[in-house]
Amino acid sequence: MQLTLEFGGGLELLCESVKIHSVNVDPQVGEEKLTMKDLLSWVRANLIKERPEMFMKGDSVRPGVLVLVNDCDWELSGQLDTTLEEKDVIVFISTLHGG
């Protein structure tokens, strides 16, 4: 599944200062759909190069990190349970940096 991931608000520093990543993520074997929960663990394993605790806490993002799926607050689409589709754009923004 083709997805665009964007890191902002300082989170890009955790992935070698690259803001936009075009990635290919597939549902786990035996699963039909890909959820945000799956994506987060994929991101943690594949994109985050340092201080993963700045990005995640438990199996979700760290409180203070905003998530938008196709420019829509993920709190509206079910957070971790949000189902992702082909060509979705997922944005992660930290609110914790700078002032």
Place this chain on the structure above:
Amino acid sequence: MGEAEVKPKKAGPVQCSICSQRRAALKRPKTLEQICRECFYAVFEEEIHRVVVDNQLFKPGERIAIGASGGKDSTVLAYVLSELNRRHNYGLDLFLLSVDEGITGYRDDSLETVKRNEIQYGLPLKVVSYKDLYGWTMDEIVKMIGLKNNCTFCGVFRRQALDRGAAMLKVDKLATGHNADDIAETVLLNILRGDIARLSRCTSIITGEDGPIPRCKPFKYTYEKEIVMYAYFKRLDYFSTECIYSPNAYRGFAREFIKDLERIRPRAILDIIRSGEKFRISTSAKMPEQGTCERCGYISSQKWCKACVLLEGLNRGLPKLGIGRTRGLNNGLECDTKQSNGVKNIQSKQCGTLDF
């Protein structure tokens, strides 16, 4: 400022609870309403307008400096204030005021952002630098004193630099971008540190009315989440790198606690501010007597102001001068820096930006 292309989610898009027409784009932490982008812009700006009006933050004809760091809060503040000034005929002369601490790879980059804001919003920019005011850049200070206590220097110098810059601009007031999350955090920190004097004034929307330049916080009731969402949706140009001299400074217990609270009860942030406003603090509690620094004329409760003491130490090669357990400007801040084991600290921004 083109807005990103929107591809609606197929699985039942939520309708905006205000206009009932467009697709909701976010959930407001303050009200839990699900609203669309356009309605969000409208309520966000209107609420700040109400805060400005209800608290009489500005008077027509005033010259107002906006403390601009290039970060999200001050960028959104500059944008919204210039917008409201136009829309509601506040009649204000707005300026951007930035402090150049002299930190290569951090402040020089963020100053570029502020310079772009100057053009984008058409607001005159004034930059005051530590080098000009004190003869030292933070790079030079760190070279001399190392990474311990450097945030103390920076915090003390910044506070005074903003006042001096404001005086040069001949402004009547300084508006800062402190948001609701910042203020809630400060309330907690002052409780944790036992600082009753700061606790009593940290929730005031206007401070320093007896000082040279009053300061005000138009974002006092504005959630950080909404500021970041606003900046993102509007594609505002802001800078978000951490200071190279206090990396991890934002990994504070208190901030993390605030964010954990927000997750289970978003209203907690406003409740903390509300508590701070209602604390029964005896007005007779002693306040340090304000005089002026014999050396530079800046307000000071001591013979010399903190900045002059620190500066004297630097110039005489005794940088520890003024650092320690004296009951001065930064009492409490140093204690916590000392107690921290370098891994985590109770506060998020050691660098003194919360020092209000």
Place this chain on the structure above:
Amino acid sequence: MACGAGNCQSGCFRDDDDSVVTEKKKLTNRTLSSGSDIDLPNHHNLCLKCKVNETLASSGTVSVDGDIGRFCFDCFRGNLFGKFKLAVTSNAMISPTDNVLVAFSGGPSSRVALQFVHEMQHKAQKNFDASRDRSLPVFGVGVAFVDESAVSRIPSDEFDKAIQDMKSIVSNLAPPDKAFHVVPIESVYSSNGRDRLEELLNAVKDVTGKEDLLQHLRMLSLQKNAYENGYTKLLLGSCTSRIACHVISATVKGQGYSLPADIQYVDARWEIPVVLPLRDCLAQELNMLCRLDGLKTMEVLNSPHSGINGLVASFVTLLQEENPSRECTIVRTAGKLTPFHFNQIPESDDSNVHLASRRRQKKFNLKPNESVPPESYCPICNSPLSKSDHINLSSLGSDQTNADIFGATCCPSCQFQILPKEPVSMEHFYSLLPQQFVVQAKDRSFSMQRQLREQIQDFLLSDSEDGT
């Protein structure tokens, strides 16, 4: 009392002024003569206070953390009892004619509270027996355990065993005998308590709200029991750590105004005044005392906090680990907030009140200008309401139901986290409330009007006095 700084070795905890001076001189001399090395041989193994016995840390019988390990057992226990006694005497918590009900949860704090009250009573009894005129009576002590089995899921065999253990703890204490009351939480209702209580709690959706409501009901049932059994004081084991958590959670819930009411040594807004003699003792110290003194506790009955309260508890624990004086600082900050007029034992006309306890009574932090009672309290949590939270009853329309009026007299925090939002559920919730809450609310809306009338009358009176 040690100075609180973990690494302070100056001996400033000493009571004796002279010895402090000599100690300081010694330190200075040593510093001058031998530079930075000021360590005494064996210094670390001897108790900081008595300098005779081995420290708890070095005796190695138990693992101890922090400052506690720097004292010997006797001095540690003495310190703790000293804090308890100072709180009792300087706030006139217990007078010889009092009958004190100790709320015992089975946890370490209330276990120590019970122990210390008992020791105090035991000593008073000895003095009484030895005195010739026997003019000073000995205060009475009773123990109450709030039985929450109606709302918690504790296996009944474990629960019964805990009750048995508590009974034997109380009965094994030396005379005078102490009554042991098991107070069912549903006793706040006159009938059908279990069902109504369950339904009431189910009507509260917010987990924190549910927990806090249960806490208020607990207090209500203790008050009721104390009243019915002729007790004159209700003694709680709330320690510094517990109070520190309350300071933060009350702040987080927007209760900044009423916060100082809850954290003083004395809280006499209740029918039976509540006293907190362990206010200056850390949970860590009380746990340690229970271990060292072999005081049995029943942990099975204490459920962990949830929601906001849980978050606050882990935050405070984290802070305390980072800095062992943090809990004290939090309570000290909140202690600087202005308390309410009811935060002291009401002056009584009772001539039996012994002068000695009067004389020792210091009025900590109570401003004389604090004599005006606040006009109104939240009928659920009994918090004093700030001016801006007072409702203007006349502004409520005439078509308001009792439930509406009740809701409007609650504090904003209870309105948010306890009251149901929809009118229908609110009616239902209101119908399930214990009578006590409802009566309080009614009393208060009337007393507000009465007070206003009285104030006007006072004003008129003083006016005419000036005129004559």
